[in-house]
Amino acid sequence: MSFRLSTRSRARLVGVHPALTAVVEAAILRSSVDFMITEGLRTATRQAALVKAGASRTLRSRHLTGHAVDVAALVEGQVRWDWPLYGRIAQAFKAAAADLKTPLIWGGDWKTLRDGPHFELDRKAFP
Numbered sequence: 001m002s003f004r005l006s007t008r009s010r011a012r013l014v015g016v017h018p019a020l021t022a023v024v025e026a027a028i029l030r031s032s033v034d035f036m037i038t039e040g041l042r043t044a045t046r047q048a049a050l051v052k053a054g055a056s057r058t059l060r061s062r063h064l065t066g067h068a069v070d071v072a073a074l075v076e077g078q079v080r081w082d083w084p085l086y087g088r089i090a091q092a093f094k095a096a097a098a099d100l101k102t103p104l105i106w107g108g109d110w111k112t113l114r115d116g117p118h119f120e121l122d123r124k125a126f127p
């Protein structure tokens with residue numbers, strides 16, 4: 001079976017780059033783990049608050065321009081933060097991105113401050 005994006009998840013994709021939205025739509029269909037979108041486009045005010053709280057280190061976040069989304073894994077409809085779930089979701093995102101020929105970066109592949117819930121369009125292809 002495949003999962004479907006909730007209405008709330010779809011609402012959070014408003015303002016997100018269409019190429020990234022297409023990857024999300026394809027990823028949910030092939031993911032072995034259900035997920036929701038927790039955040040897409042972010043305001044400068046919210047980004048500043050996240051940096052102040054220590055949740056983010058940059059004021060140049062890809063969320064500010066609609067080039068990034070954050071997901072939360074769902075098991076039986078409940079949010080789970082167990083790391084292995086995010087690896088499985090990332091597999092679905094990477095396969096979807098490859099199908100769509102959309103260069104995508106997973107925050108879980110970063111060497112410092114690994115960010116499992118975060119996916120963004122590659123700056124090289126989508127400045």
Ligand SMILES: [Zn+2]
Pocket residue numbers: 063068069070117118119
């Ligand atoms: Zn993020």
